[in-house]
Amino acid sequence: MSRTRSFVQVDVFSTSPYRGNPVAVVLDGADLTDEEMQRLARWTNLSETTFVLPPTLPEADYRLRIFTPQNELPFAGHPTLGSARAWLDGGGVPRHADRIVQECAAGLVTVRRGDGVLSFAAPPLVRDGAYLKQIVAAFGIGRDRVLAHQWVDNGPGWAVLQLATADEVLALEPDLSLIPTAMVGAIGAYPHGSRHDFEMRTFAPRCGVAEDPACGSMSAAVGQWLTSTGAAPSAYRVSQGARLGRAATIEITAGTDGTVWVSGATTVCIRGTIAV
Template sequence: MNPITAQTQRLRPFAQVDVFSAEPYRGNPLAVVLDAEGLTTERMQRFANWTNLSETTFLLPPTCPEADYRVRIFTGSEEFPFAGHPTLGSAHAWLEAGGLPRHDGLLVQECAAGLIRVKRDGARLAFAAPPLTRSGPVAEEDLGRIAAGLGLPREALLDSSWLVNGPDWIGVLLESAAQVLAVRPDYTAMKGLKVGVIGPHAPGAGVDFEVRTFIPGDAAAEDPVTGSFNAGAAQWLTRSGRAADSYLAAQGTVLGRAGRVHIEASGDDIWVGGQSVSCIEGSVLL
């Protein structure tokens, strides 16, 4: 008998949340198991693979006294120490399920990357971007591969940086949002590199930057809206003076999504926010 099915299963509360969008089915979906006590890592990974979403999260009691809850974040094939849209989506689901933060207006999420603060910002939730664990120059060989993968001459990549805060993102700045939207990626050329591309919109466009993120691999994909990349990009661009301390980024446009990521630099913190909406609520047998 399969050891997973041999273990005791029970119904557990479940939600599927659309993140970085106030309009259902226009953001980035996240599956959330609201009570994951007793689940092994193997069972979590198998369920995350089965949901066929970019990420699935599992909520647990915290092990740190400062935290309101603990979260484990899985893609279909691996566990992440941190990811952005799973952070906001998990916080949204936890609050909707009746979670009460220890501090009014601020909750603290425990994850493998440490303690992440999440604040209420009107109708939005926003997380404090965690420190980058790797930043700085990208090897010229990798930039050549990225340029080829984006179908652009090398000089079109105006700036670049490693932006690692969980996923191993490389950020690339292009001249304009139109250039970002025109990219037709060649995933083979970028194999092994997670690439995020950002470019400014013209004044009066209603949003300040356009973002796209590409994940080469066996199941190559463009992510609809990416909190971790936007967090790293905000740290890079605001601190280098390439972006204002407060801006709005659009992502998912090419995919028919309407992702909106609100960035606000305040003191030493950079807050990454957006709205979320629950689309599915119920229970799962796990």
């Protein structure tokens, strides 16, 4: 029998409500089955729906399971920030005042609290190296347009192409039927002095998400790649979602210890209950 649970939707990576990427959060998912979680995620039809559970590791404040409309992910970025905001908004008290520790299938993820903004530490990559294959064909561009390309996989399976300009990224009209199992993105630079340093787009046909409005996990992995190679400064700002009518801003900061932090606004837009 279903019962009523606390439920919120959080808009992530935009200071203007409803211009970022929403995540649905069930704050009490302790006795739900995998099938029930997946069914609800398919019904919300958001890029991700998450379920907060008691932690199994002593270092963690809570455990999080993350579902797309088609499958479960070991880690995802905007659901991490949105779920942390939802947990705090619902009365969660972390063990440490300055940070939250999230347990997920990818391991422990630290979420830093500061000046009302949440930032997560990019988890380690599980795969890297060059990758191109059918992506340029699906993007409808020549290989000569690609400055660099890389696996940037921290769990979901991301790969990315770097193009010369933000305008080239915004102009892409990908044919995702050519890459139905891909998790791929593109990033290109804005002119010096622009409000943002880069424009990024992410496509996740494997998860049933044609284009993600704002992607924290890819931002984290791309941040590790670009800052480590010197292709980007240690702190930069990414715009995402313009082609979808969104206005997301993702802040990337590489610390002196090599940790890459991903920051963005988190706004609780819906509070209520859901019968699951």
